[in-house]
Amino acid sequence: MSTVPKRFEILLVSEHVEDRGGASVEDSAVRSAVVEATGRHGASGYPIYEGHGIVADIDPETRTVEALLVDGRELDYGLTALVRTAARG
Template sequence: MSTTPPSHPDRYTVEIKPRAADADGHPNHGATLRTAVVEATGRTGESGYPRYEGEGVQAEIDPETRTVEAITLDGEELPYGWVAELSGGA
């Protein structure tokens, strides 16, 4: 008997990084400054994607592309140029 995976994962690990690109414009985001495990809230965010929360992070994540579509860190937007991406697993 096989089971079907849920349409949206229950949790992700989000990595906060300090830059969108290196000095040459390559997508090198730098060292991880902070990680947070976020769990599904069962709600959809303003972006239309599932909302996840945990450890001071609120994120809206596209489960198909594994893209962080919206995020706040400790109730604030990320500083200009910082990025959020998902790590391999929670």
């Protein structure tokens, strides 16, 4: 039986940046948030994670964002969501 992670960090990054000045994609995120499992599942069937204005259905196995709301709205065109393991804190 697999264990569903309790938290992830979601990074919102611009898809179309020509020069990041040596910064990694993760370091040039326009917004980031640590989201925590709610214990509920979304319409996608995957666990819902919430935090800091972000609500996301995340496939914990592949770390794919299946659904996402930022401050109650869909993600703007030109932005993409990346998922990484949240630092313990």
